[in-house]
Amino acid sequence: MKIIVGSNNYAKIDAVRSNFSDFEVMGMEVASKVSSQPFSDEETLEGAINRARECASSEKGSMGIGLEGGVMELENDLYLCNWGALVDKQENVFTASGARIPLPDEVAKDLSKGKELGDIMDEYAQRSEIRQKEGAIGIFTNELVNRKEMFEHVVRLLKGQYEFYYKNG
Numbered sequence: 001m002k003i004i005v006g007s008n009n010y011a012k013i014d015a016v017r018s019n020f021s022d023f024e025v026m027g028m029e030v031a032s033k034v035s036s037q038p039f040s041d042e043e044t045l046e047g048a049i050n051r052a053r054e055c056a057s058s059e060k061g062s063m064g065i066g067l068e069g070g071v072m073e074l075e076n077d078l079y080l081c082n083w084g085a086l087v088d089k090q091e092n093v094f095t096a097s098g099a100r101i102p103l104p105d106e107v108a109k110d111l112s113k114g115k116e117l118g119d120i121m122d123e124y125a126q127r128s129e130i131r132q133k134e135g136a137i138g139i140f141t142n143e144l145v146n147r148k149e150m151f152e153h154v155v156r157l158l159k160g161q162y163e164f165y166y167k168n169g
């Protein structure tokens, strides 16, 4: 069976591949239909679902997975937040969220000026393409948890719910 991931970001595609080794997994750029930098759980989740739906409907018989990164405000801090959605061939939608950590004030300040986190992180850490590699979560956890690992956990939560649903059908 085929799984289409709504992104060309390696951190996302590899997170799906490592959980679905017996599936054909491919990435595809789709519209999240939310802002490129989501600013709440609701918006981030919506982006993940939109991506998954578009992937699933792009090819009959395939499953779609959408993974979306965003930030959300809590107790005067901005937290990294991540959401995933899996849409199966019957159009059932499964959702799960990922780990969250607070962002330093200077990063939060740049975000509120309208910059995208991916760009802020490259500037902050003087590296390139952090979004496809360790991610902000990797930088701020001393690389104990990188972006692929974080998404792997989200994908496992999606896969597990999908399996549970069909087992208990």
Ligand SMILES: O=P(O)(O)OP(=O)(O)OP(=O)(O)OC[C@H]1O[C@@H](n2cnc3c(O)ncnc32)[C@H](O)[C@@H]1O
Residues within 6 Å of the ligand: 006, 007, 008, 009, 012, 036, 037, 038, 067, 068, 069, 070, 080, 116, 117, 118, 119, 121, 130, 131, 132, 134, 135, 136, 137, 138, 147
């Ligand atoms: O190509 P797509 O799939 O859109 O991948 P992306 O890296 O842009 O990722 P998202 O759209 O899911 O995330 C929204 C924004 O937040 C950034 N972002 C989110 N989590 C991040 C992380 O852990 N490290 C670096 N950037 C992150 C990301 O680069 C975007 O600017």
Ligand SMILES: [Mg+2]
Residues within 6 Å of the ligand: 036
């Ligand atoms: Mg993006």
